[in-house]
Amino acid sequence: MAIYKRVLLKLSGEALMGEKSFGISPEMIERYAKEVKSIVDLGVQVALVIGGGNIFRGLQAASIGIERVQGDQMGMLATVINGMALQGALEKLDIKTRLMSAISIEQVCEPYIKRRAVRHLEKGRVVIFGAGLGSPYFTTDTAAALRANEIEADVLLKGTSVDGIYTADPKKVKTASKFETISFAEVISKELSIMDQTAFTLCKENNLPIIVFNIKEDGNILKILNGEKVGTLVK
Ligand code: UDP
Secondary structure, eight states: SSSOOOEEEEEEEEGGGSSSSOOOOOOOOOOHHHHHHHHHTOEOOOOOOOETTOOOOGGGGGGGGGGHHHHHHEEEHHHHHHHHHHHHHHHHHOOOOOEESSSSSSSSSOOHHHHHHHHHHHHTOEEOOOOOOSSSTTHHHHHHHHHHHHHOOEEEEEEEEESSSSSSOOOHHHHHHHHBOOOOHHHTTOOOSSSOOOHHOOOOOOOOOOOEEETTTTHHHHHHHHHHOOOOEOO
């Protein structure tokens, strides 16, 4: 029996590059799909938010001489491209999916409507939320936090390229140590930047736990759903 009934899984766009320096690695998209399938097979209701950092981030806009809002919109469209790729990879594994976008692109996917999203989940379809929140100046972490609250997920699973929350950046500080559990208050007061502060605040106010874990290690999502301690639990 899985310990959570409905989860929102945030997948990093950046990790989707794999060994490449841009775009979608075929191995990574396949791995994401297999990881998702492992918990769909347990009967867990799965909603996904995928980032866009492997294609475009709003902050890059200035470097090519365009304004931030336009850049953010490009970033949001990048998340739709990733969502489509993920949808394709999941369908190859015979998983029923729906892609919903916060920006209307009706020839490509459905608009985001909360009640419809919940209905899809109840019918066992994996729902992918594309285009973040549809508004500039936000990130897909915040979109994941908001959608998780809206659909009343039991937990927000944040898959990233480190295996949890550390006292400092483990790539820079050798003595940094990992938290097994940490409170929202501590994560916010210490400004631990593994996720946006806005995302943490939203989850704190609504008592929605977050688990930060390494998505590059096979089997982690299944372990979490089986009740094993993986990554860092924020509550
Ligand atoms: N974005 C946005 N509003 C949102 C979600 C995303 O403007 O609600 C834009 C923003 O420019 C961001 C980009 O989309 O940089 C890609 O998302 P993100 O950087 O969160 O992706 P990740 O870091 O997970 O790859």
